[in-house]
Amino acid sequence: MDNRNLIDMANRIGDFFESMPDHEEALTGVAEHIRRFWEPRMRRALLATLDEAPDAYDIALSDFVREAIVGHRAQLTPVETSTTA
Template identity: 55%
Template sequence: MSPEHSTRTGKDKLVYMANQIARFFEAMPRDEAVEGVAKHINDFWEPRMRRQFFEVVDAGSEGLSPLVREATAKIRRPAQHVA
């Protein structure tokens, strides 16, 4: 793991990962790209990760690519964790 990668916070890592997913889908037509990003996050991110992702979104989506921001409407928001 690179030093840069190991110094990121949990939310920073999620933003980085979401943007990496978006980069993969960028070459596709926009509708397919949005669907692809949302499907990947819905299928492979556990509720805890999506919960943290939506904390970033709710705080203003700082750092998220435009494609990820657009896909957010199609990403399943998990129930809030009650401790």
């Protein structure tokens, strides 16, 4: 998983939603978009990057996107599924 690409994509999503007049609605829009359209492994990688090394890449999450992810982390965290039957 290319973390720089994930951060760039998240920031582009944030750029779109940040122009909304309602700040809370915009934050929810970012999180909802990522939840609906990113597969679980992409969301896991983004959350891990935020936890482990948010500034270790050539590009950083915007403050707006970081706020959206932190504020909606529970919805963005993929549900672990059991592979045992």
